[in-house]
Amino acid sequence: MNPIRDTVQKVKETISRHRMLDPGDLCIVGVSGGPDSVCLLHILHELRKELETGLVVAHYDHGLREKEDEAETQFVRRLASAMGLSFETEKASPLPLEGTSSMEERARNSRYAFFEKLKSKLSAEKIAVGHNLDDQAETVLMRLLRGSGPSGLAGIPPIRDNTIIRPLIEIKRDEIESYLKARDLSYVIDSSNLQTDYLRNKIRLELLPQLLEYQPKLIEHLGQLTHILRGENKFLEDHAEDWVV
DSSP states (O other), X not given: OOHHHHHHHHHHHHHHHTTOOOTTOEEEEEOOXXXXXXXXXXXXXXXXXXXXXXXXXXEEEOSSSHHHHHHHHHHHHHHHHHHTOEEEEEEOOOOOSOOSSOHHHHHHHHHHHHHHHHHHHHTOSEEEOOOOHHHHHHXXXXXXXXXXXXXXXXXXXXXXXXXXXXXXXXXXXXXXXXHHHHHTOOOOOOGGGGOOSSHHHHIIIIIHHHHHHHOTTHHHHHHHHHHHHHHHHHHHHHHHHXXXX
């Protein structure tokens, strides 16, 4: 196996299958500096001529980890410069301590608002983010624990609103790590990902490793489940529209 060739090929197939990019598209790539986003950026950069797409690197500083945030911003800035790509960044205003949603959700909403604002400013067509197959599995488990129905268990869509694309959504985390190692690529680690304060992190660090002992293919199976449920949901929605009309 060739981790570089195989990973790039799988990403190409995902992009093609879900029609994520069209020739001439300008794509904003959300890069935190972590392994997933660094892998995403490098693969899209490698494929940019073949796909006939332009790229812009976007980094959002959440302002939650004073020393780490600045180091990550500078890391991504240097990465974009080394690739000859434009770099856009924004530092978040302090998030409110209280609210109806979690700190994690509020940070996510702020990040996507930045991406959407940048998309409008640059007249870009797509926004690429680095969710992978392990993220998909974690999302399904998290929603299952919260009592979600079929639409929730359909997980993270590969493409949303024909704008947000996830080219790594069918790639496992260990494949990403193998790709980065094979290419000797540097990345940063968000220390908050190692804490179990958030449900997703507890699932990633505690629950999922235990479940994998019972079913080593669990991540792939949960990914397949989301594919099946998305298809069934779309079928029902299409027929519901026919009945309404």
